[in-house]
Amino acid sequence: MLPFKTLALFLLxxxxxxxxxxxxxxxxxxxxxxxxxxxxxxxxxxxxxxxxLHPAATGRVYAAYGGVYVAVALVWLWTVDGVRPGPWDWLGVAVTLCGMAIIAFAPRGG
Structure with a gap:
């Protein structure tokens, strides 16, 4: 699945x-x-x-989705709950999104 389509599906x-x-x-x-x-x-x-809707193995989808969920939850915290995330929150999001990208988009052999 294309990276943009995968990310959009994870966000939704x-x-x-x-x-x-x-x-x-x-x-x-x-x-x-x-x-x-x-x-x-x-x-x-x-x-x-x-x-x-994801074609990859279910466990891998759930693991990669978790990184996107963390990011969306932080944006929700800010926009819906009115709590502004701090720098450490954003660093945590960056780390989880890096993990998501590795899991979702790494080349797979055979």
């Missing part, structure tokens, strides 16, 4: 997972409507389906 997958977990959190922690569980379930189903 991460957003689906975060939304699917954030909506129940709003219900449980902030007393929001239980109806939020309906779009949360749909978002988590979308997340699971998106993971199946």
């Amino acid at each position: 997958t991460a957003v689906a997972e975060i939304v699917g977990c954030y909506l129940p959190w709003l219900w449980l922690r902030q007393g929001r409507s239980a109806w939020l569980l309906v779009p949360a379930a749909a978002s988590l189903a979308l997340f699971a389906w998106l993971l199946t």
Whole structure:
């Protein structure tokens, strides 16, 4: 799979997972409507389906996806929760994205 397409798919997958977990959190922690569980379930189903679109071995996909998830979660922290990440947070994201790139795009023999 092309690097841009892979990264875009990982980004979409991460957003689906975060939304699917954030909506129940709003219900449980902030007393929001239980109806939020309906779009949360749909978002988590979308997340699971998106993971199946990768042609690589499942374990490798999950490992590489984890790096992108960390980056998206930090952006979510900043944009949705209003907490600005610090330099160490961004360094951690850089390290995880380097790991993701190695796992996802390294040449594979045979």
